Structures are given as structure tokens and as C-alpha cells.
Amino acid sequence: AQSVTQLDSQVPVFEEAPVELRCNYSSSVSVYLFWYVQYPNQGLQLLLKYLSGSTLVKGINGFEAEFNKSQTSFHLRKPSVHISDTAEYFCAVSEWGGGADGLTFGKGTHLIIQP
């Protein structure tokens, strides 16, 4: 079974600074990887996903993530954050051929943008 670890429960960053949110996963098979964002008082929405192909994936709002198979990581990055990026970010994984079982989520990272 797969698992996801988000090491940082909270990441404070100054506005316009770069940010990286870390995600590591474990699985015995190939995986699909996702980042979801949850703005205050809202549901989750997909930020970006890795299915296959290029390991650098670009998403909405200027975010990108890089799939590193050898390190089993899928870290999320943004070169310059804005106050509106304050939200909870969830990394998730599903296994190839196991799509029917859905996603396994990390515990989330709260990104706090300081002016």
C-alpha cells in the first residue's frame, strides 16, 4: 500500500520569496502524484498532477512540481509567492492499476505568507 509524508506541517514565507513544500511517498509500484490546494473555508482543488512523461509538471497559479523517482519525492515549488497563496496544500498518490481505490493523502502543509 502507498503512503505519503509531508514533513512540514507549517511553512511561513515572506511575500515574493520562493517556496518549496516537500512531499515524499512510498509505493511498491508506479504511481500517479497530485498536489491539491485548499483555500480557507473551501473544498480541495487540483493544483497539478504527474501521470507520466516529463518529470517537471506545471500547474495553476505559477506552481510547479518535480517528480524524482529515485528519491520518491514530488516537491512543490513556486519562485515568488503572493499573499493569496496562503492555503493548505495536500500531496496525494495513487498506484497504477489501483485507481479504483483513489488517493492516499498526506497530512497537509499550511503555507503562511507574511507581508
Added chain:
Amino acid sequence: GAGVSQSPSNKVTEKGKDVELRCDPISGHTALYWYRQRLGQGLEFLIYFQGNSAPDKSGLPSDRFSAERTGESVSTLTIQRTQQEDSAVYLCASSLGGRGTGELFFGEGSRLTVL
């Protein structure tokens, strides 16, 4: 509709009362999930429906919780004899199930407050 729809968006109830939360998934999505999210916490899996198969109820926290889904349509999550610790946002999500990658599409959630 275009997205996952949940109702009510907010529900305040008294301890001991029963509540019903409704989820209308995206048309054509065979898989439906319920999650619970307590204040400041991650996602807690509750139950999963896939087509006409028996649901995976492994995440339901007690026998006060139950859920139904008719075919591949609307689902209802019922909490009987509510307790204060049931206060949370209940998120519903749907996906293509076995035919997909595991990507989930979330509703806005139903915020339950038990007084």
C-alpha cells in the same frame, strides 16, 4: 452539474440529533468518497463507493455513521445521535474509479457544528 455538489453547506445541530449530508457527484463518475476534516487537520477517509460494489466502510469512526448511494448517483451520509466531536467539515469527492488515474474532484464541503 459541472462539479460535485454538497448540501447543506452549513449545518448547526444540537447534541443527540441526527443529521443527513448530501453529495451529488459529477455525472459519469463511478467512484464516490466521503472524508472528514476536523479544524486544522488533514483528511480522514470515511467511506468509498465504487459502482454497484459493496462500499468500503473501513473509515467510519462508529456505528453512528452510515452512508448510502443509489447506483452511481447521489450519496447521503447520516450521523445519528450527533456528538460534539462530530463537528467538522465533511467533504465529498468523486472520480472515474477504475477507469481513471485516481484523481478526485471535491465538493465545497458541508460544515457541521454540534452544540
